[in-house]
Amino acid sequence: MTLPRAAHPFVEFPAILRSHGFSVAPDQTIGFLQAVGLLGPQSILDVHAAGLAMLAIPHERKQEYDALFRGYFMGQTISAPAAGEEDDQVQVHEPSGGTREVDAEEEESEVGAEAVSGERLSHRQFPEETEDAVLREFARQAKARLPRRKSYRRAPARHGDKLNMRQTLREAVRRDGEVFTLPKTRRKTRQRRIVLLVDVSGSMKDRTETSLRFAHALAQSADRFEVFTLGTRLTRVTSSLKVSDAVDALARTGSLVADFDGGTRIGDALAAFLNVPRFAGFARGAAVIVLSDGLERGDPAVMISTVQRMSRLAWRLDWLTPLAGDAAYAPRTEALQAVLPWLDSLSDGSRTSAIATHVLNLARVA
Incomplete structure (x- = not known):
């Protein structure tokens, strides 16, 4: 099928954005074309608005987008900031099933030290090896020590x-x-399903890589597991972590997750998880482990209500935070303090060895 000549600029422009590091998927390019057709457009500002809406431009890179837009469509090289609004939805992404949007709650108050709500879309490349000895020992013991349930x-x-x-x-x-x-x-007996929810927001930037490496080791050892990333989106990365080579698996995961180092919307992401019936089914009778610092921004009621619901579904719900590496640690955010009664444990997640030990001891503790 030959592309109409009039549509060429609207296909070439997303390619220019990709060459400058913007994450623009093919379906977003199609959506951009459809939006331009729907708008008319009456003026070049309509094309500009369609690009902002359909190409998922991060708020902090909007001026760069404006400059590229003016350079391509208007022949200008000086950018001028335009007004924009922040997306108030948490997107649920699964590689094989496209993207599903779930309404998020209004964010009114700020709770948490470094947590932010703005969505920042980016991809991550990982170094080749970290803490291999700990992960190899975990894989060696996991088959015999992961929790089991009667069939x-x-x-x-x-x-x-x-x-x-x-x-x-x-x-x-x-x-x-x-x-x-x-x-x-x-x-x-068969192994009890383990659901790992990994916070990839900006406040967890220093722990994202090691958390995903542990998730890969778990994927290679467990018979039944699910892994999701939480940030401003909810992304299922189970299939990419099944690849045996760690470097390849993390590269695939890095290409799937678009909200690395972005905002923190834990409550909304957990709500999105529970609002998809198939995902909620994964948590039923499972060992659910959240790797997050719990620095939620916004109304803590959303996070509190979703943790309550998840604790009723799961066999046990454990929250591992890197802040608990300090012996004097005590949760200070309103949301994390409020969910303590519904957690089976709030434990150390500051080191891979601590996470591995906790997971291997789940059956013994229970």
């Missing part, structure tokens, strides 16, 4: 709790009605 299926067992009537009847037929032993069964 509805049963298996033959010497010291079972229920007679195996089928086996008993087979033995009776084979031995002309005589039964010398009573075979028994017991319920099988």
